[in-house]
């Protein structure tokens with residue numbers, strides 16, 4: 001607990017596919033709840049001194065997944081944070097359990113069309129830098145869907161104003177944080 005004994009602040013982990021809003025939603029909610037905001041992608045880039053596309057190109061995806069695992073296991077504070085996780089982080093074996101042991105987990109969802117629209121304006125996602133990004137999104141989403149569904153409570157974000165997603169998440173977190181504190 002990072003604030004007061006009356007206010008449990010377990011970490012909130014936001015997981016889900018690229019472009020579902022983990023970073024933007026997480027940053028805004030953290031400001032509102034006065035929690036620290038951390039983005040696993042940003043921490044990894046900072047520590048590696050390289051942007052993610054370069055890490056993928058020079059060291060490979062498996063190396064990047066190892067950095068994500070190290071970040072979760074020992075690279076961030078134990079409470080008081082909203083953690084936007086990289087899109088593939090929770091799909092690694094054992095990672096959903098590791099997140100649930102450390103806090104509240106919410107998965108943001110969106111349809112392939114929405115994801116395509118939200119990710120098309122930047123090239124910082126090496127897995128989508130391919131000739132047919134929509135096909136790649138569909139393929140990866142189908143592979144990953146079981147892992148996302150198993151990770152935690154899901155919130156659908158299609159056609160949903162940003163403010164709605166944030167208030168829904170805030171209500172859910174307040175309830176889940178109390179429950180988490182009772183159990184831990």
Ligand SMILES: Nc1ncnc2c1ncn2[C@@H]1O[C@H](COP(=O)(O)OP(=O)(O)OP(=O)(O)O)[C@@H](O)[C@H]1O
Nearest residue numbers: 017018019020021022023024087118157160161162
């Ligand atoms: N509910 C929403 N409605 C409209 N646009 C949204 C919504 N949520 C996020 N966006 C927009 O989608 C884009 C991608 O969002 P964001 O970078 O937060 O996704 P992400 O889940 O963190 O992706 P990644 O896994 O690649 O880091 C941003 O431009 C953001 O403003």
Ligand SMILES: O=C(O)C1=C[C@@H](O)[C@@H](O)[C@H](O)C1
Nearest residue numbers: 018041052086087088125126
């Ligand atoms: O979905 C994924 O596998 C990824 C999502 C991004 O957040 C980055 O973590 C990276 O580009 C890989």
Ligand SMILES: [Mg+2]
Nearest residue numbers: 022023041084
């Ligand atoms: Mg992000």
